[in-house]
Amino acid sequence: MEVRVCRLDELPRDAITAREVDSRLLALARRGDQVFAFFNACPHKGGPLCDGKLSIERGEIICPWHFFRFDLGTGRSVTNGAMQARTVPVTIRDGEVFVAL
Numbered sequence: 001m002e003v004r005v006c007r008l009d010e011l012p013r014d015a016i017t018a019r020e021v022d023s024r025l026l027a028l029a030r031r032g033d034q035v036f037a038f039f040n041a042c043p044h045k046g047g048p049l050c051d052g053k054l055s056i057e058r059g060e061i062i063c064p065w066h067f068f069r070f071d072l073g074t075g076r077s078v079t080n081g082a083m084q085a086r087t088v089p090v091t092i093r094d095g096e097v098f099v100a101l
Contacts, residue, residue, distance in 0.1 A: 005097045010099055016061065018050035022101055026088060029050060029054050029061050030031070036061070037088035038088050042085060044068050080093040 003022050011017055013054040018040060019026050025040040027049035038049050042100060047065030054061055060069045060078060069078040070085040077083035089100040 001035040002091065002098045002100050005037075005099055008033065008035065008092055008095050008097055011096075011097065014054060014056050016052060016054050018048075018052055019021055024101065025050070026099065027052070027061065028090075028097070031056055031059065031072060034072075034090075035092060035097050036092045037090050038070070038075065039088065041086075042066075042068060042070075043077075043085055049085065 002028045004008055005019055005021055013030055016027055016029045018030055027038045027040045029036045040050050042049055042063040047063040049061055051064045052062045059072045064070050075085040076086040
């Protein structure tokens with residue numbers, strides 16, 4: 001099911017934002033005009049990914065608790081290859097951001 005989240009211009013560029021979508025808290029990472037969505041819990045210890053940092057250069061979201069790093073495109077941990085953050089597919093159409101839940 002595809003759900004509208006917001007307009008692209010409502011998300012701060014090169015930053016992470018928390019949004020509740022269909023009763024789920026998501027961490028939305030905007031890198032330029034691309035948006036990546038993650039379920040908000042780090043797979044390591046459940047840290048809130050929306051409070052983490054975004055590495056624009058490396059294309060990673062970094063958990064604020066233990067600094068595990070996750071690839072924006074795949075969710076695979078760069079720090080520990082056995083871990084993967086849960087990603088959510090994102091589509092941008094006509095300036096609107098949608099996620100597939």
